[in-house]
Amino acid sequence: SSSTPLTVKQKGTVDYSSTATTFALFFVFFIALSFLIKRSASIANKTLGFGKTKARINSLDDSEVRFEDVAGISEATEEVKEVVDFLTSPERLIKLGAKTPKGILLIGPPGTGKTLLAKAIAGEAGVPFFSISASEFVELFVGVGASRVRDLFKKAKQKSPCIIFIDEIDAVGRQRGAGIGGGNDEREQTLNQLLTEMDGFVDNSGVILLAATNRADVLDSALLRPGRFDRRILIGLPDRKGRAEILSVHARSRPLDESVCLNDWALRTPGFSGADLENLINESAILTARENKLSVTNSEIEKALERITIGLQSSQLQDISKKRLVAYHEIGHALVAMSTPLADKVDKVTILPRSNGIGGFTRFSPNEEVVDSGLASKAYLYTKLVVSLGGRAAEIIVYGNEEVTQGASGDIETVGKIARDMVTTFGFSKLGPQSLDSSNSEIFLGKDFLRQKNEYSEEMTKSIDHEVRKLATSAMSEAIKKLEKNRELMDCMVSELLDKETLNSEDLQAIMENYNK
Ligand code: ADP
Ligand code: MG
Ligand code: ZN
Secondary structure, three states, X not given: OOHHHHHHHHHHHHHHHHXXXXXXXXXXXXXXXXXXXXXXXXHHHHHHHHHHOOOOOEEEOOOOOOHHHOOOOHHHHHHHHHHHHHHHOHHHHHHOOOOOOOEEEEEOOOOOOHHHHHHHHHHHHOOOEEEEEHHHOOOOOOOHHHHHHHHHHHHHHHXXXXXXXXXXXXXXXXXXXXXXXXXXXXXXXXXXXXXXXXXXXXXXXXXXXXXXXXXXXXXXXXXXOXXXXXXEEXXXXXXXXXXXXXXXXXXXXXXXXXXOOHHHHHHOOOOOOHHHHHHHHHHHHHHHHHOOOOOEOHHHHHHHHHHHHOOOEOOOOOOHHXXXXXXXXXXXXXHHHHOOOOOOEEEEEEOOOEOOOOOOEEEEEOOHHHHHHOOOOHHHHHHHHHHHOHHHHHHHHHHOOOOOOHXXXXXXXXXXXXXXXXXXXXXXXXXXXXXXXOOOOOOOOOOOOOOOOOOOOHHHHHHHHHHHHHHHHHHHHHHHHHHHHOHHHHHHHHHHHHHHOEEEHHHHHHHHHHHHO
């Protein structure tokens, strides 16, 4: 009898706990379920409620940007000034029989100021600016993009005169019928709608369509036909003078120290776009603020440039033997350059590693003449090959053929590129002045897929490879020769570099003079 209450009690407890567990499970399940339902509902809302999403058309009633904010691309700026006349005093031009340009296509690499220029036109003319990125036209559902285009043009016509700006137009304007597996219906419909709207423009309706792209080569030919985007404005990367102007535009709002010469910085930033230059100035201002200084000096710009081009400085290498190898590699570059009159001047050598995995680097100050003219001679390019292989050459001399490291992979890539260009593009080899380049035009999947390769015979491919190899190996042996001749000097420089971790051009020069005494 004593066992009965016990079992009852036992049974009872078991029951309670299992109910609690069940409840808990239900509860968790319920929460998870309601979360899922909520989420899928919001997804459905997003996709199904497309009719309501109109907010993506950005309209800007008074753009603050003026032509004076757009620097370094004066040719393009001159060309679009005419558009401002059309927007501000159309009567005068119409009386003269001039027709409004319908579509203007701005073509250029990213960050060169296409969007900025479009805004400046609107700002100068004082007209509303409607902008949309073409990638926003491309949606999940067929027909949405087309209706957005309609919507955009309707809105714009109500506000005429005004500017419609379609950014990254290649997202919808790609050649139709291209691509493996047929076209994208949605994209085609959107493009068709765009073409229809452009044709529907009555002349002189006061709406000017601007578009920007960095891939004009993939645009559908219907878009480029006369009467559509009939005016094309090329915007290239700024030259040295342009870079100086862009830098000074962005330096206007920042306190620059008197010692800063923006011309020098323009020289040291070949290949930078307007956006890159703005970033450089901005980074230097941030560094200045962090150091509690009042004005931006050369040292902050220097640090910012290094950070942008090479990466942040990271913690030191601990392993002394690795450090020594990096030092030999970098001094290899520097010494080869210093003993070759045609080479760029060495600016700085360091074995302080960077956060992106670079163990050390040698920096050169670019050759002013070559940067300015854009004309590099065969001898200059060959010297570049020799200097680029200086790092690997030093490793071979000091550590032997078997101990070389992958640290030179970046150098070898550079060498491959320059050597191939020398043979196939510049006609600097015994294959003669032929253009053998096919890598320039990117393969456009589908259309050019099969056509692209083999523009020249198999034999020619072999001879190109042969010539490229010849250039690289002869540059390599020249680098080795130069370093072997200066082995002691190299050791001197390495021990100094290991000691100080960074050597600038004067330090290197001093070591060399000391040694020659
Ligand atoms: P894109 O549209 O060609 O990719 P953006 O016009 O968006 O480039 O440029 C991005 C930023 O870079 C601009 O907001 C501006 O601050 C700066 N920038 C680019 N080009 C120039 C230029 N030519 N002059 C002054 N600033 C420029
Ligand atoms: Mg842009
Ligand atoms: Zn190297």
